[in-house]
Amino acid sequence: MTRHLCTLFVAFLALALPARAFETKATxxxxxxxxxxxxxxxxxxxxxxxxxxxxxxxxxxxxxxxxxxxxxxxxxxxxxxxxxxxxxxxxxxxxxxxxxxxxxxxxxxxxxxxxxxxxxxxxxxxxxxxxxxxxxxxxxxxxxxxxxxxxxxxxxxxxxxxxxxxxxxxxxxxxxxxxxxxxxxxxxxxxxxxxxxxxxxxxxxxxxxxxxxxxxxxxxxxxxxxxxxxxxxxxxxxxxxxxxxxxxxxxxxxxxxxxxxxxxxxAFRQFALKTVAKQGERLAEARVFMGEAATVGLVPAQDVRLLIPAASKAGLAAEVVYTGPIKAPVAKGATLAELVITMPDMPEHRIPLVAEADVPMGGFVTRLQTAIGHLQATYLGTAPAS
Missing domain, CATH: 3.40.710.10 (DD-peptidase/beta-lactamase superfamily)
Known part of the structure; x- marks a missing residue:
């Protein structure tokens, strides 16, 4: 099993400088x-x-x-x-x-x-x-x-x-x-x-x-x-x-x-509440091992809403992280990955991503093809079909 990273780019309106840190007289x-x-x-x-x-x-x-x-x-x-x-x-x-x-x-x-x-x-x-x-x-x-x-x-x-x-x-x-x-x-x-x-x-x-x-x-x-x-x-x-x-x-x-x-x-004027991804929106795909389908979509189970510094213009850096390929069968709604979002001067956010659909175990032909591909990769150095 291998850890996979998919880099996403999410942009918003607004932006030129990161939000300045607040200086308070409180100790x-x-x-x-x-x-x-x-x-x-x-x-x-x-x-x-x-x-x-x-x-x-x-x-x-x-x-x-x-x-x-x-x-x-x-x-x-x-x-x-x-x-x-x-x-x-x-x-x-x-x-x-x-x-x-x-x-x-x-x-x-x-x-x-x-x-x-x-x-x-x-x-x-x-x-x-x-x-x-x-x-x-x-x-x-x-x-x-x-x-x-x-x-x-x-x-x-x-x-x-x-x-x-x-x-x-x-x-x-x-x-x-x-x-x-x-x-x-x-x-x-x-x-x-x-x-x-x-x-x-x-x-x-x-x-x-x-x-x-x-x-x-x-x-x-x-x-x-x-x-x-x-x-x-x-x-x-x-x-x-x-x-x-x-x-x-x-x-x-x-x-x-x-x-x-x-x-x-x-707190209210320097940060804006934004929906960065909607429930069910496909953000990435994960490879599936021995499944009827070769991949499964990765989606958030609910809207992803974050506070964005109102004066920041660089947008967000986002990655989808999962360990795969995912072994079939895969159940719709099963947590498979994380959406990791970072932005300047704000804490990192890690949001679970779930399977977009069921992926049943593949039939005999699928399993045979997967086995052959694995043997080729192991003994002949040939990349298996995905």
Whole structure:
């Protein structure tokens, strides 16, 4: 069996210079296009850093999971401990809970997301696992199960602690998981106002600066501590595309707002969604050994859609790679090859290609001719017929 390469040339309109790399003021950043599963920017995105309140996304995810699997309902109530209330006096973000309150799960979801309530997070931790330390241990376990490789948790709220660490990539992947897994509950992230028992001042509502810009933003979470600086996990949807990004290390809330908007603008304006190959379109052929037909067409099983840098003009470099000849019989739809696409300043894409049609085993004459051809090639140096 031999590895085969078929070089293709795919061209698009547009082009003179490759898209310029985005320069961000964030010390750590990770930008991801959910529509095409493409990482657009990774600036120290795998470094484990203090996440501040952005780590509340893990607490929120665990409560969402409990709602989804039926352990709690939206009208389930939790008690409020002195430990939970202490966060209001400490000066952190709060939904203004008091001992004796019995907030519902629905109210706590709003308090965590819209008010960024540290008290709400502690109430959830104690309500689900009995204590915040045990909940934090479960948070770390849950994070690993979700593929968050640089995340450890010491508390439910993101309060400064040496054991509270996440990477921007992990925060971005967690956001993607929440959006995909809990679409109904996710809508709360786009809401701007919540005032539990009318206790909160007007400025205690959602701090996400993107929500009021009319650019399709619908989440997710801001964060700030002295150690972490100002950060944001954002999600913006425009047309068919959705981007998610996580940034940290900005110097002020103003810089955070400006940088978040710049990132969203760059991600949508500097990349265009293109269909580079259609489902069922023959891109190449593979030789078939002992088949009724000598070759089989190689086609994508679905449309191949990629992000193309909007300012790039050289087009794409594409190769079809397979190991052959393919031994008959061949079933239609069987994966036989890969379409490998490369372009400047973008990750390589490898797309499976499948058999265009069935190729049954050849009859006696076909097999005899193939055997004779093989013997000629082996003993006489004559290339077999293809």
């Amino acid at each position: 750590h950043a990770w930008v991801y296009d959910m529509t095409t599963n493409t990482v657009l920017l990774d600036k120290a995105g795998e470094d484990s850093v203090p996440p501040a309140s952005m780590s509340k996304l893990m607490t929120i995810e665990m409560l969402f999971e409990a709602v989804q699997d039926g352990r709690v309902q939206m009208d389930t109530t939790f008690g409020v401990s002195a430990h939970a209330v202490s966060f209001t006096a400490a000066g952190g973000s709060t939904m203004y809970l008091q001992q004796g309150d019995r907030p519902t799960v629905q109210e706590l979801i709003h308090g965590m997301i819209i008010n960024s309530g540290n008290d709400a997070c502690v109430v959830v931790a104690e309500g689900l696992e009995g204590s915040e330390p045990e909940f934090a241990r479960k948070m770390t376990e849950r994070g690993l199960a979700l593929g968050l490789e640089q995340s450890t948790f010491a508390n439910a709220s993101g309060w400064p602690d040496p054991g509270q660490r996440m990477s921007m990539k992990d925060l971005g992947l967690l956001a993607v998981h929440i959006i995909n897994t809990y679409p109904d509950l996710y809508t709360v992230f786009g809401q701007t106002e919540f005032n539990y028992k009318n206790r909160a001042p007007a400025n205690a509502n959602n701090r996400n600066p993107l929500l009021k810009l009319g650019i399709g933003a619908d989440g997710l979470k801001t964060g700030h501590t002295e150690e972490a600086g100002f950060g944001l996990v954002g999600s913006v949807k425009q047309g068919e595309r959705r981007i998610v990004f996580a940034v940290s290390g900005m110097a002020s809330d103003k810089e955070r707002a400006e940088e978040a908007e710049r990132i969203a603008s760059w």
